Amino acid sequence: MDYGVVQQCMHCGMCLPTCPTYKLTNREGHSPRGRIALMRAVADDELEIGAPFAEEMDFCLGCLACQTACPAKVDYAQLFEVARAANAADVRQPLMTRFYRGVTLGFLFRKPWALRLMGRLLGWSQRTGLFEAFTSSPLMQWVPAKWRRLVTMSPRVEPAFSDALISPLEKPAGETRFRVGLLTGCIQDIAYASVNRDTVEVLAQNGCEVVTPREQHCCGSIHGHNGDLAHAREMARLNVDAFPLARLDAIITNAGGCGSHLRHYGRLLAGDAKYVERAKAWDGKVKDIHEWLLEIGLRRPERGLPKMTVTYHESCHLCHGQGISSQPREVLKAIPGVRLVELKDANVCCGSAGVYSITQPEASEALLDDKVVHLLDSGADVVATANPGCDLQLQRGLGEAGSGMRVTAPVSLLAEAYRAL
Ligand code: SF4
Ligand code: SF4
Known part of the structure; x- marks a missing residue:
């Protein structure tokens, strides 16, 4: 301590x-x-x-x-x-907990190929209906309770991942004002690859050349938040090596949970003489997409979206972890057609919090219930949020409440407005 x-x-x-x-x-x-x-x-x-x-x-x-x-x-x-x-590090941890940690933190979130393979299998089973047939079958009662929850809360996997949607180098149509790197994430990469694509298009519309290294890894926040600092450090080193830092003006992240962790590679690698200086330089270049767009002067889309009322739910690690609160709202307000209404307790956790919805289901559900009530009271057609965990949690809560409110990322709405041209 x-x-x-x-x-x-x-x-x-x-x-x-x-x-x-x-x-x-x-x-x-x-x-x-x-x-x-x-x-x-x-x-x-x-x-x-x-x-x-x-x-x-x-x-x-x-x-x-x-x-x-x-x-x-x-x-x-x-x-x-x-x-x-x-x-x-406590050796008295239950065997199942150790096994679960080994599979997830020690393997799946360390090896991008393994996560993608699992994503492909999950996506295939979702598209063929096999997944739904299994989750609604009596076989589910044999799955341990925690794993059952994990299975039923699995994200909808997108048909194509970031490497299929984004080229390693993407250039803006007009003048290049900046050169930035893009982090595609882990869950974001398989369940929200279209948000990564939208981010690239928005950056290009704002004069940024985008470098997306294929060798990048999970940012390591899931390891850090779950006490696996050795693997968090390993992920940090791999990412520092993967990006051509000296040739980039910024490293862009579009997920609140990742950004909050990515800004502290210097602290994480403080004891590593080989990496510490580069890790500090890395910290100085990490920018949340909304923060970056406002810093470089966001280009307002000429045309807009069909009129819609949008509210904004703040990811905890974006607002409390990084102090980014007004910028996503400014991005939303810049989109013609969007009317932004404030959400009550917008900066209170939705109960997603990494694996919290699986490990602490009662508290997580109580927080989600409050959030859904506020969302329905807002009268919005759309809720925007900038973190995959929040997005999944809100989708689930709204779905269970029978609401058709759309959940999306601010940057996706902005990309749609640019495409309307
Ligand atoms: S706000 Fe909470 S954490 Fe901060 S000094 Fe007071 S009691 Fe301690
Ligand atoms: S749950 Fe409470 S103690 Fe824990 S991080 Fe949130 S505000 Fe702090």
């Missing part, structure tokens, strides 16, 4: 009203202040890392709303990552 960061907490409690798990339970132990007190007890050798500590850290969403609210600027993201890593 980083004792210096733990000590920064002055126990003021300003973070408590913003913490979703505290609001759900009203218990100090489920608040940021309570969790930091536990971390301090571990650092002081007054508490052993074991099941109660692990359960509390697992109940935390890692949404970082507490970080935004904290007047002492406690870096909760760093504390959370270290606490989860301490749990993961």
Whole structure:
């Protein structure tokens, strides 16, 4: 535990009203202040890392709303990552948990070919109806509860992935003003490759040449958020090697969860003399797509979309993790035809939070229920959000509520408006 960061907490409690798990339970132990007190007890050798500590850290969403609210600027993201890593290192973890972590973090999210192969199989079974036949069959009762939830919540896989939709080098039609790299992600790559394509088109419309290296890997946020720092570092090194950093003005990410992690490669690789300087240079070049478009002067589409009312749900790791809140709204407001209406509690977690909807189904559902009520109250036709996990969670919640509200990314709406020309 980083004792210096733990000590920064002055126990003021300003973070408590913003913490979703505290609001759900009203218990100090489920608040940021309570969790930091536990971390301090571990650092002081007054508490052993074991099941109660692990359960509390697992109940935390890692949404970082507490970080935004904290007047002492406690870096909760760093504390959370270290606490989860301490749990993961605990040898008393159940065998099934170790197996599950080995398959997902140690293999699928480390090997792009394996994730794509799994994506192709899943996509094929979804398109042929085999997947639905299996999930609605009695066979499902033999699948362990957690895995059952994972299966039923699988994303709809797109027919083509990013490498089929995006060339390694894409040039704008007119003058090239900037040269940027694009991160295509892991889940984003198989379930939202069209959002990556839209991002390339939007960048090209704004005078950017786009480099998309084939050798890139998952950003490692899923490893970092789940306490697997060794593999998070491995992913960081591979990505730093994959991008021609010195020849790029920026490295663009369009997923809130990835961006928040990608900006901290320098901290992650601080102990690696070979990579630390390049990792710091990397951090300085990572830009969220909305942030970048506003920085370079967003070109407003001449024509627009059919009139629609759009609301915006903030990804926690975009607003709290990166401080990007107004920029996606500005992008939406720039699209002719779009009327933006504010969503109540737009910056409160939807309950997706990585694998939280699988590991903590009750809390996740409670947060999703609130979010769906606010979405329906907004009167919007479309909800825009910039993170694949949020997109999936909102689609599921709205679908179960019988709503036809469309869920999409701000950058996809902007790309549609450019195409309307
Ligand atoms: S990260 Fe979110 S859930 Fe965890 S303590 Fe902070 S506000 Fe609460
Ligand atoms: S707001 Fe910051 S300083 Fe105050 S209790 Fe929460 S984490 Fe500690």
